[in-house]
Amino acid sequence: MLARVNVIAGGGLTSPRGFRAGSVAAGIKKSGALDLCIIWSDRDAAAAGVFTTNKVRAAPVLLSVERVRRGRARGIVVNAGNANACTADVGLADARAMAQLTAEKCSGAADDVLVASTGVIGVALPMEKVRAGLERIELSSDGGADAARAIMTTDTRPKECAITFQLGSATVTIGGACKGSGMIHPNMATLLAFITTDAAIMPSFLQAALRDAADRSFNLVSVDGDTSTNDSLFCLANGAAGNTPVSAESPEAAVFRDALTTVAVDLAKQIARDGEGATKLVEVTVRGARTVEDARRAARSVTSSSLLKSAVYGSDPNWGRILCAVGYSGADVDPLRADVRMGAVWLMRDGQILQFDRAAAVAQMAGPDVFIGVDLHLGSAEATAWGCDLTEQYVEINGKYTT
């Protein structure tokens, strides 16, 4: 990993040079909170994106997939409170109009604007509110924090981070913000995540690095097993730091990739911790798998198990559910060789049940961070996945979402 990364306290989307953001309460959310924002680069930027694998894709996803292919963009317009998903032709026209209005507002070209939406599925966007809201937006170089709030739905807190590090002879910054909460079981990206950087990066390498970072972060998060129609992860790299542009062959490629992954993992963990109704973050590390794919599958299966998630909520070391979830994950497993531990307390070793101290195991589950370890003893691959507990509040939130 990195020689050295400096975390910018309170940093986010507008920490990198040349990025501004602006947000308004356009009235799309019933609460009257911020719900519409623009993230804008003062110059052309390399652009990359990773999107949901759900075959039902929201209109803004259909539009942004096409635009990201060009490898360049200037800005992103995002609304929360309405997903513009399952909205047929009207939805696509509305997504295009959002981009057009944003381009006019910011003196850019419509093709350079990426679009993302999140919220209720199956209801047309209130375009008059969107139009009036976009007109009122003021971009500012400290607008990142408000943008992180404007993209929230049932999230209880904004999720952002930023780091600086040395890339060749230049000091560069990467910032990001995301929203999660429910319908979180990404398969290519999570609900909405945006990353900005002032590093100069070649578009093809930016796309490869972003996909790799997503595979190590957002794609290993699960809140409820539902893969959204709107998952979108965008990265804009505008080169304002003045470094020599980085390609896959550059000596700085690994440094940038690791830094990008650091930001992505930080954001992904924030999503898991703030899952709908969650009280605890669950981190599951699987070691000794035959392949990385097996390790990821097994770790994610454990974080996705409703039974294990309920047991974590109740601080119940019902560890058979851990091995059970590994067993149906599709990963190779020999139950007679596996180790399982809850935090520092070993529960199974070489497939043998241990007489563990129950109170000690319960104590490992009592705090806001629960660590579960599994060693399959079949190979040398490993992976870590993140999730949260399942609580009565999840059911309450989702029993009355559209009402």
Next chain:
Amino acid sequence: MLARVNVIAGGGLTSPRGFRAGSVAAGIKKSGALDLCIIWSDRDAAAAGVFTTNKVRAAPVLLSVERVRRGRARGIVVNAGNANACTADVGLADARAMAQLTAEKCSGAADDVLVASTGVIGVALPMEKVRAGLERIELSSDGGADAARAIMTTDTRPKECAITFQLGSATVTIGGACKGSGMIHPNMATLLAFITTDAAIMPSFLQAALRDAADRSFNLVSVDGDTSTNDSLFCLANGAAGNTPVSAESPEAAVFRDALTTVAVDLAKQIARDGEGATKLVEVTVRGARTVEDARRAARSVTSSSLLKSAVYGSDPNWGRILCAVGYSGADVDPLRADVRMGAVWLMRDGQILQFDRAAAVAQMAGPDVFIGVDLHLGSAEATAWGCDLTEQYVEINGKYTT
């Protein structure tokens, strides 16, 4: 389907001729309820079984998989309260001992006894209690109802049924019982289900018919997405009805297969309705799929969605979640062609959002049975899957299961 099937009110495992059952409270369940039973045929029976695809298989599953291969058996011994799973070599020895003790009790051979267990994972069976319990069991020709109770864990009610029908010149009976509740997302069979019949059936055909029935019933039920380590479905056919033995080529093959499926579907629906914490049965029918596999996948994905299950609990017609779950199921879907309805209320037609009467849609979700229909308009295959709502009680039950 069948020309005519007669349902036997209150019927179950001992409705077919030549089958007896006996149950005791052996002290394996903390509640002191019935927890150990034997189901026994008074003569050799053809035997078939379908088992969990979880790679972590409980000891009784490992044993029974081998014994079912012989195509013959005399009886089944079952305990609830302890799954004998993740119990390594000790578990396998215990399962063998259960079969041996049962054979001695019933004057049969140990190889002719199938074994099933359900309950907590990762704790060794209390064999002294099992031994003492088996000694006290009394077999009787009306012991089916008690056996249906003895196999329960968090089930709130026993699940059994029986039918009679004409098979060639003989009147034959099929009876069954099962238990479900949590860790229900079968992939080959559900937690525990036992079917008895006095029909004479060739073992190879019995196995094929049982697998087919499982694919149309238990394998289309989901309570919580967790595939158990102990799923076992057994069928014993003892020929006491005196019919000409039925093979796959017999004219009566289709009649028997349909009757067996009728019993399996009835039991599967009872499991969905009594899912842990459930207040409603959800039946999802997907039509117009390209393949049966696609239809099953899509229907099951909808019944498995935590978001949709929460919405059903709250009678919230948040139908975008239905199409979203179809979208990530892996089935082919074109969102611009799909129809979606909640009971009798159409929500989407040919991919266009309908202005539906919200109160009418809510009313379709208010009762104990919620019907959801999806037409993909891509082919002619269809499937129906069953599930239940997700409630606060599921979390409560599973937050404190081992305590």
